[in-house]
Amino acid sequence: MAFRIITGCPRSGTGFMARLFTEAGIACGHEQKHGFEHGFRVDNPQAESSWMAEADTETIHIVRNPLEVVSSMITRRFLEDDMRGNEYTKFAFDNVPELKGLSGFNRYMYFWIAWNRRIEKQTKKRFRIEDIDNDKEGFIKEYCTPKNIYKNERYNANEIRKILKLEDIPDSKIKEEFIEMAERYGYDIKTKKVWVAILNQGWIRPELSALVLKMFSNSKYQIKIEYPNAQPVSCNRNQISKRFLESGYDYLLMIDADTVPTKNPLDNIELDKDILTCPTPQWRDGDIYWVVMDRVEDGYKPIPSSRRVGVQEVDGVGGACLLIKRAVLEEVKEPFVDKYRNNALYTLGEDFNFCEKAKQAGFKIWANWNTPCNHHKEIGIINVLNLL
DSSP states (O other): OOOOEEEOSTTSSHHHHHHHHHHHTOOEEESSSSSSSOSOOOSSOSEEEOTTSOOOTTOEEEEOOHHHHHHHHHHTTTTOGGGTTSHHHHHHHHHOGGGGGOOHHHHHHHHHHHHHHHHHTTOOOEEEHHHHHHTHHHHHTTTOOOSOOOOSOOTTTTOOOOOOOGGGSOOOHHHHHHHHHHHHTTOOOSOOEEEEEEEOSSOOOHHHHHHHHHHHHTOSSEEEEEOOOOSSHHHHHHHHHHHHHHHTOSEEEEEETTEEESSOGGGGGGGOOSEEEOOOEEEETTEEEESEEEEETTEEEEOOGGGOSSEEEESEEOSSEEEEEHHHHHHSSSOOOOEEOTTSOEEEOHHHHHHHHHHHTTOOEEEETTSOEEEOOOOOHHHHHHHO
C-alpha cells in the first residue's frame, strides 16, 4: 500500500472511501487524524480519508460530479456567512480566504475549484467517485486483496436535496472556470435531456410510479415522460424511437410497466455508454434467468455469475429497462424489428435484433449490475418450488 491519505473537496465521498478501505482490510479513519473527531473512527489506522488532509505525491485524490458537490454544500449551508462559527466552515475560509469577497453560487463554485487545484498540485492520482462506486472490487484490488467489499451505497449519494442544473447558475468568469475544470475531470455538466418512455397496456406497477415521481422531483436532467401502449411491442418501441429522434433529446430510457429498477436508472447517464441495461430477470419455460447474454455459436447464453458484478460489456440484452444514447438511434435504422426465418418461425426478438444491429454499427452494449431491476410476474407456487 503506497498511499496514506485520501482527500478531495468536501461532499465528494471521503466517508465512503474510509468505509471501502476498512471493509477491504486497510483500517482507514474518516477525519480521525485530520478533522474534529466527528468522522468514522478505526483502531490502529493505516490510512486517513479527510477533505482537510494535506496531500502528497501518493495521495488518492477523489472527485465527484461538481454540480452534486455544490448542491450538497448549499443544502448544508456550508459556506454561508452565518455558519462561520462552525469549525468546518471556519477551516474552509481560513484556507481559501478569497471566499470572503464572494457570495452565492460563485462562492461555492470557487471553493470547489480552489480546493481541487490545491490537491492536484501535489498528486496526479485522481479518481472519480462514480467510477470507484461502479467497480469497487476492481479499484480496491490495486491496493490490497480485499477481505470484504463495502456493500452500502455511495456515502451521501441519496441525500435529499435539489440538484442544481447548470442553467440555474448565473453566468460569470468563475462559472466558466467551473465548467472547464469539470470537463477536465471527465464531467459533462451541461444539462442533458432524457426522454423516458414507460411501455404499458393500461397499467404500471405502483413501485414504478413512485420511482418516476422521484426521477422528476430530484433530477439534474431535463426529463420528458410518456406512457405509450401501441402493439405489438416492436411497433411501440419504433414509434417511441421516432418521437425521441424528432425531439432533439440526448438519451432515451425505456422501462416496461412490470419492471421496477432498484435504483434510479438515470444515474447510469454518468457512465456515458452507448447502450446500457439495468439487468432484469425473466421467467420462461420453467426457468428464471437474467436477460443479459453473450453471443455463442448457436445463439445466446446468459453471462456467467462471475461477471454479474459492476459494469460489464455484453452482446445482447432485453429491453425491460434500456438506456440508449441518441447517436445510436440516429445510426441504426428500423431499430426494433422481430427476426423470422424463411419458414416464418420466430427466431430473435426485437431487443436482441436491435443489439445485433447496434454492434454491427460499431456501438457497445453494457449491463450495470449495480442497478438491477425487479421483474414482477405471476408464477405458480409449484413452479417456484421446482426451482428450489
